[in-house]
Amino acid sequence: MMSRILIIDDDTGLCELLGDYLGSEGFQVRVVHNGEDGALLAVEREFDFVVLDVMLPGINGFEVLARIRRSSMVPVLMLTARGEEIDRIVGLEMGADDYLPKPFNPRELVARLRAIQRRAQSAGPAESVPERLAAGDLVLDSGTRSARVAGAAVDITSLEFSILEVLLRMAGKVVSREDLMRQALGRSFSPFDRSVDVHVSNIRRKLGPLGDGGERIKSVRGVGYIYSHSAAEAKG
Numbered sequence: 001m002m003s004r005i006l007i008i009d010d011d012t013g014l015c016e017l018l019g020d021y022l023g024s025e026g027f028q029v030r031v032v033h034n035g036e037d038g039a040l041l042a043v044e045r046e047f048d049f050v051v052l053d054v055m056l057p058g059i060n061g062f063e064v065l066a067r068i069r070r071s072s073m074v075p076v077l078m079l080t081a082r083g084e085e086i087d088r089i090v091g092l093e094m095g096a097d098d099y100l101p102k103p104f105n106p107r108e109l110v111a112r113l114r115a116i117q118r119r120a121q122s123a124g125p126a127e128s129v130p131e132r133l134a135a136g137d138l139v140l141d142s143g144t145r146s147a148r149v150a151g152a153a154v155d156i157t158s159l160e161f162s163i164l165e166v167l168l169r170m171a172g173k174v175v176s177r178e179d180l181m182r183q184a185l186g187r188s189f190s191p192f193d194r195s196v197d198v199h200v201s202n203i204r205r206k207l208g209p210l211g212d213g214g215e216r217i218k219s220v221r222g223v224g225y226i227y228s229h230s231a232a233e234a235k236g
Contacts, residue, residue, distance in 0.1 A: 002028040003117065004046065008038030008064060009053040009079065018051070021106040027113075035059035039067040042074065049113055052096075053079045054087050062094060069095045075116045075158050077109070085194075092198040097159040098185070099195075115186030116158060133168045135227065138207065138216070140165055147207075154206050159184065163199050167217060167227040176224040200225055 005027050009015055015031045022029050030047070032038040035056040042050050042064075050068065054061035065076060078099045080087040088099045098112050133140040137150040145161045147154045156164070162184035167175055178189040180196045204217055210228065218226050 002026055003048040003113075004028045005030070005049045005051060005113070006038065006042055006045075006047045007031045007051045008033075008035065008042070008056065008061070009051070010034065010055075010057055011053070018106060018109070022110070025110050033057075035061065035064045039064045042068045043071050047074055049116065050074055050076045051079065051109070052076055054084075054091065055081070062090060065091065065094050065096060069155075073155065073157055077112055077116070079104075089194065089198055092195060093202060095157055095202075097157050111187075118186060133165065135168050135171055136210065138168075140168060149207055156203065156206060160199055160203050160206075163196070164203055167225060171227045174220045174224055174226045178224075180224060 003026070005022060007015055007018055007029060009031075010033045012033065015033070019029045019031060030041070030045075032041055035058050038050075038052070038056075039059070052061050052064055056064065061078060065078070068074065068076060075097045076095070078088070078091040078096045080091065080099055080101050084101075088101070091099055097116060100109060100112060131142040133142070139148045140146075140161070141148075142165070145158060147156050147161065147164065163180055166180055166183050177196050181187060181189040181193070184199075185195060200217060204215070207216055210216055214228060216228055218228060220226055
């Protein structure tokens with residue numbers, strides 16, 4: 001089945017190029033050139049991915065992302081101006097799964113989309129028994145790629161789930177940024193790429209502290225992150 005992509009970008013030339021290229025790669029593409037229509041379409045129709053430009057006429061990409069996230073966790077990859085690191089950080093903090101700075105090679109876009117696709121498919125076929133990872137009051141369900149804390153559902157993106165899954169499998173041990181980048185994001189590590197740090201910050205905020213007020217995910221300066229061993233042992 002062809003993956004369905006919604007591209008929200010006012011650059012008609014780029015959209016035409018991406019439409020042709022993604023179509024040749026087996027994707028079904030829908031294009032919208034303004035934020036208002038893009039936000040509506042993203043929540044009214046079923047898409048496998050949304051490719052969203054930050055700079056749009058009318059409402060900008062951040063507002064579009066906010067509207068999408070109110071009712072949908074569809075994977076969103078944001079397009080930012082090269083050098084505008086703050087746009088990338090803000091987008092990730094608001095729930096974007098990934099970003100690409102313009103100009104970019106369409107092959108890189110496809111590689112990022114395939115990586116997101118692999119993460120979503122890593123749960124295995126629907127008929128298999130979903131795996132559940134539990135650490136204290138936190139439960140991850142690989143079948144639905146969902147998380148619950150103390151029984152309450154937590155809205156996390158597919159990429160956030162992947163990062164959290166890696167940390168839980170290695171609970172009590174340090175996981176380097178390089179390993180998180182490779183295993184969760186599906187690409188090699190760059191010292192200038194702060195994606196993992198922003199995603200971990202989002203995860204911390206969404207999960208909240210442990211019952212005793214302690215941190216669930218601790219930073220190890222200059223290395224990476226560790227999911228609290230005490231949290232992992234809390235269920236005995």
